[in-house]
Amino acid sequence: MTRVRPDPDRQGKFLGEMKAQQKSRLYFLGLFVLLGLVPLVLRSEYYLHVLIAMFYHVIYATTYRFILRTGQFHFGAHAFVGIGAYASVLLVMRAGWSFWLAMPAAGLIAAFFAVLIGYPTLRLKGIYFAIITWGFGDTLRFIYMRFKEPFGGPLGIFAIPGPNPITIPGLITIDFSQKTHFYFLALALMIVTLYILHRMEQSRFGLIFGAIREGDRLARAVGINIMNYKVLAFAVCSGLGAMAGSFYAHYTYYISPLDFSVLLTIYLAIYTVVGGQERYAGVIVGTVVLMLAGEVFAGYSHYQLLMYSGFLIVILLFLPGGLISLPGLLTRVGSRAEEKEGEKFRNDPA
Amino acid sequence: MEITELIQITVNAISIGAIYALLALGLTLLFGIMDILFFAHGAMYMLGAYAAYYLCTKLGLNYFVALPIGVILIGLIGVVMEKGLFRPIRNDHVAIIFLAIGLNWFLESTGFVVFGLRPKPVASVFTGQAHFFGATISWERAVVVLIGLLAVLALYFFLMKTRWGLGMRAFAEDPLTAELQGISNDTVCSLGFLIGCGLAALAGLLVAPIFILTPTMGSHAVLISLLVIGLGGLGSIPGALISAFIIGIIESFGTSYLGADITWGMIFIFVIIFLIIRPTGIMGVVRE
Amino acid sequence: MTQLELQKVSKFFGGLAAISRLDLQVQQGEIIGLIGPNGAGKTTTFNVITGELRPNEGEVIFEGQDITGLRPHQVATLGIVRTYQLVTLFPGYTALKNVLVGLHLGARIGFAEAILNSRSHQRKELHLYRQAQEILNFFNLQAVADEPAENLPHGLQRKLGVAIALAARPKMLLLDEPLTGMNPNEVLEMIATIRRIRDRNGITVVVVEHNMRAVMALCERIVVINFGVRIAEGAPQDIQANKQVVEAYLGSDSHAA
Numbered sequence: 001m002t003r004v005r006p007d008p009d010r011q012g013k014f015l016g017e018m019k020a021q022q023k024s025r026l027y028f029l030g031l032f033v034l035l036g037l038v039p040l041v042l043r044s045e046y047y048l049h050v051l052i053a054m055f056y057h058v059i060y061a062t063t064y065r066f067i068l069r070t071g072q073f074h075f076g077a078h079a080f081v082g083i084g085a086y087a088s089v090l091l092v093m094r095a096g097w098s099f100w101l102a103m104p105a106a107g108l109i110a111a112f113f114a115v116l117i118g119y120p121t122l123r124l125k126g127i128y129f130a131i132i133t134w135g136f137g138d139t140l141r142f143i144y145m146r147f148k149e150p151f152g153g154p155l156g157i158f159a160i161p162g163p164n165p166i167t168i169p170g171l172i173t174i175d176f177s178q179k180t181h182f183y184f185l186a187l188a189l190m191i192v193t194l195y196i197l198h199r200m201e202q203s204r205f206g207l208i209f210g211a212i213r214e215g216d217r218l219a220r221a222v223g224i225n226i227m228n229y230k231v232l233a234f235a236v237c238s239g240l241g242a243m244a245g246s247f248y249a250h251y252t253y254y255i256s257p258l259d260f261s262v263l264l265t266i267y268l269a270i271y272t273v274v275g276g277q278e279r280y281a282g283v284i285v286g287t288v289v290l291m292l293a294g295e296v297f298a299g300y301s302h303y304q305l306l307m308y309s310g311f312l313i314v315i316l317l318f319l320p321g322g323l324i325s326l327p328g329l330l331t332r333v334g335s336r337a338e339e340k341e342g343e344k345f346r347n348d349p350a
Numbered sequence: 351m352e353i354t355e356l357i358q359i360t361v362n363a364i365s366i367g368a369i370y371a372l373l374a375l376g377l378t379l380l381f382g383i384m385d386i387l388f389f390a391h392g393a394m395y396m397l398g399a400y401a402a403y404y405l406c407t408k409l410g411l412n413y414f415v416a417l418p419i420g421v422i423l424i425g426l427i428g429v430v431m432e433k434g435l436f437r438p439i440r441n442d443h444v445a446i447i448f449l450a451i452g453l454n455w456f457l458e459s460t461g462f463v464v465f466g467l468r469p470k471p472v473a474s475v476f477t478g479q480a481h482f483f484g485a486t487i488s489w490e491r492a493v494v495v496l497i498g499l500l501a502v503l504a505l506y507f508f509l510m511k512t513r514w515g516l517g518m519r520a521f522a523e524d525p526l527t528a529e530l531q532g533i534s535n536d537t538v539c540s541l542g543f544l545i546g547c548g549l550a551a552l553a554g555l556l557v558a559p560i561f562i563l564t565p566t567m568g569s570h571a572v573l574i575s576l577l578v579i580g581l582g583g584l585g586s587i588p589g590a591l592i593s594a595f596i597i598g599i600i601e602s603f604g605t606s607y608l609g610a611d612i613t614w615g616m617i618f619i620f621v622i623i624f625l626i627i628r629p630t631g632i633m634g635v636v637r638e
Numbered sequence: 639m640t641q642l643e644l645q646k647v648s649k650f651f652g653g654l655a656a657i658s659r660l661d662l663q664v665q666q667g668e669i670i671g672l673i674g675p676n677g678a679g680k681t682t683t684f685n686v687i688t689g690e691l692r693p694n695e696g697e698v699i700f701e702g703q704d705i706t707g708l709r710p711h712q713v714a715t716l717g718i719v720r721t722y723q724l725v726t727l728f729p730g731y732t733a734l735k736n737v738l739v740g741l742h743l744g745a746r747i748g749f750a751e752a753i754l755n756s757r758s759h760q761r762k763e764l765h766l767y768r769q770a771q772e773i774l775n776f777f778n779l780q781a782v783a784d785e786p787a788e789n790l791p792h793g794l795q796r797k798l799g800v801a802i803a804l805a806a807r808p809k810m811l812l813l814d815e816p817l818t819g820m821n822p823n824e825v826l827e828m829i830a831t832i833r834r835i836r837d838r839n840g841i842t843v844v845v846v847e848h849n850m851r852a853v854m855a856l857c858e859r860i861v862v863i864n865f866g867v868r869i870a871e872g873a874p875q876d877i878q879a880n881k882q883v884v885e886a887y888l889g890s891d892s893h894a895a
Binding site for chain 1: 438
């Protein structure tokens with residue numbers, strides 16, 4: 001290759017972008033600190049519970065969306081969350097593991113199942129994938145219900161112990177006897193997950209995932225093994241979702257097959273579309289807004305689902321970019337003329 | 351095993367398979383022609399069953415009068431949905447799937463609000479049993495098989511022999527060519543929804559006297575029909591019919607010898623493993 | 639040295655032979671033209687070499703290794719990279735990002751380091767970025783580096799297509815109609831660029847092209863196929879004088895004048 005001196009300005013810009021990416025770590029840390037202050041202000045157990053539920057749902061929804069963005073119509077998020085919950089509960093209650101080992105192990109087990117299901121099915125059109133993942137989820141549900149030993153049958157598993165206490169000698173003991181302890185655990189899990197997903201999107205992996213979406217034939221022609229990338233995304237996201245499932249089990253002390261029905265995936269799909277799947281922040285917005293709105297109907301699940309699905313239909317028809325596209329849409333109305341100007345440069349390859 | 355027992359189980363298999371075939375027919379038709387996975391199919395089936403309840407039990411109409419009324423009514427709801435909701439986003443396949451999902455659970459939760467939580471009964475139209483070769487089948491199930499068979503034949507005749515059917519098949523190959531044959535794409539899509547939703551409603555109306563009606567019956571039916579058309583090969587009508595009867599046979603034998611719940615678990619596992627090994631189903635072509 | 643060899647390769651589509659018992663040898667470091675009337679089987683030949691189509695019979699040998707039936711990304715990994723007849727890019731990405739994707743095979747970035755964004759990872763990213771810049775400069779595309787590929791004029795899109803392929807560090811480039819839709823000036827520039835690619839990096843180039851003048855100017859050796867069969871082979875001047883070739887073109891409705 002010829003040695004051409006790179007344009008110094010341009011390189012400066014690139015370095016600046018990389019610096020900014022490094023800084024993003026600070027933003028995540030800042031978010032953690034900021035949300036970490038909430039329990040100091042907010043004493044209500046109820047509000048803390050709403051926030052905790054929001055945190056693990058954000059994990060479910062953002063990992064779900066990442067799989068969607070690899071072009072796969074995933075319909076079995078509930079399967080992997082369920083695997084995480086059951087695996088970790090059984091490891092703790094039957095094998096006597098510590099929660100802190102069981103949770104990552106549950107994530108690995110779910111990732112293993114994702115690889116197992118992913119390799120034969122991810123190469124197919126999204127619809128087949130939807131059928132298989134939904135069927136997989138319901139098969140698991142059937143297994144949980146049918147086998148009382150060790151899954152507890154239709155009634156599920158009771159009296160799940162909370163996470164093992166952590167003691168930093170002379171400083172603090174976190175024994176999960178209070179809501180705030182769970183709050184910090186859920187918050188930490190969420191921030192770590194969001195950071196991993198953020199890096200997956202910003203790094204070279206995100207570049208390749210996008211390239212696969214933009215043109216899979218060309219991606220293959222330059223040597224990209226599309227299957228490996230899709231399986232990687234599927235396994236990592238399923239594993240992270242499963243760890244949140246494990247948290248859920250040890251937080252609520254009780255799981256049953258009903259917790260992991262297809263409705264969970266439907267909710268995640270709704271959060272994703274309503275918030276806007278183009279951007280990563282969209283899903284978070286969707287989850288937060290809808291879960292807050294859903295609190296109004298807490299206890300009336302039919303009305304809640306009615307509202308959610310109605311919301312979904314309205315957004316699909318009138319705001320295809322989701323809630324996150326709303327501010328951009330409003331500012332763009334003014335600059336329509338500029339956009340038209342830009343059209344002129346567009347070249348029709350036909 | 352005695353021969354009469356075998357015949358009995360086979361007869362049961364046919365009657366179960368007929369219901370699944372009817373359920374899957376509309377779904378696979380919509381997929382084959384428009385490439386839409388119409389999740390709301392289940393809701394249309396549920397509405398069909400409730401139509402039977404309201405028309406027969408509440409209004410006291412004769413079952414055979416209620417049948418065409420219900421089918422046409424719900425078919426028309428389908429057309430309205432196509433024109434009002436699906437047409438604006440016809441080219442966005444991901445949005446269409448989400449829209450159908452939204453509709454299914456929207457109608458299901460509406461069903462809870464409107465129809466209530468309590469299961470609704472529809473009185474049997476036919477009582478008594480038919481006997482042949484030592485096997486018995488209740489008349490109402492026999493009617494399901496009969497009408498199901500008629501529906502398949504009518505659909506086949508429609509697709510193969512009529513101009514509209516030809517237009518629909520041409521649309522499945524290439525929408526532009528279909529347009530050139532003088533049938534507008536809009537007509538094809540409306541027609542597809544009319545027939546697809548009509549078939550779902552027919553299935554609902556037919557099972558209403560046999561099953562207990564609850565609003566969630568739709569989502570359950572969608573999963574079953576997805577398994578059926580997945581096993582058969584997406585978009586393939588013969589595939590759907592074959593796999594409906596395969597599942598019917600497994601269910602019928604399984605229930606007789608192993609019990610109902612374990613049978614359904616086995617069907618799930620069977621279909622999933624089958625699809626993982628041969629993801630295109632029995633009749634499907636590979637679409638990567 | 640023979641770098642790529644097709645041995646009696648056939649590909650049928652529903653009983654019709656797109657290529658039939660085709661033999662082809664490509665020498666290391668040459669620029670070879672593959673020409674023939676429309677529907678002669680040129681693009682099918684490319685598809686068979688790169689693994690997008692599996693031949694019904696015959697073998698494809700690359701650097702002594704049988705690559706028949708390998709999947710496209712594996713063939714690319716071995717060093718055969720292609721461009722497409724219709725402009726194929728990552729349309730929403732900027733020109734720079736397009737080339738960055740093309741650099742995939744040389745990237746070697748692990749999942750963990752990408753997530754942790756370690757210093758060594760940042761150095762690798764910067765290195766890739768510099769490579770992408772060099773490639774853009776090589777194709778004189780530096781001015782449009784931040785422009786989305788879909789907004790570029792046709793001629794630049796074609797160039798970018800070749801730039802992406804070159805970024806994959808091929809040993810052999812297969813260019814499917816790289817000059818189509820270009821004006822005479824762009825054609826001359828592209829011919830010069832293709833020659834430079836070969837001269838500086840020793841990359842073998844196989845070109846399918848309808849623009850006969852350009853093929854004659856660019857290629858050192860030309861293979862003519864018709865109905866999936868090789869009908870002539872030789873230096874440009876021999877091909878121009880070959881009676882069979884002239885007949886093949888006159889006998890078919892082609893815009894190759």
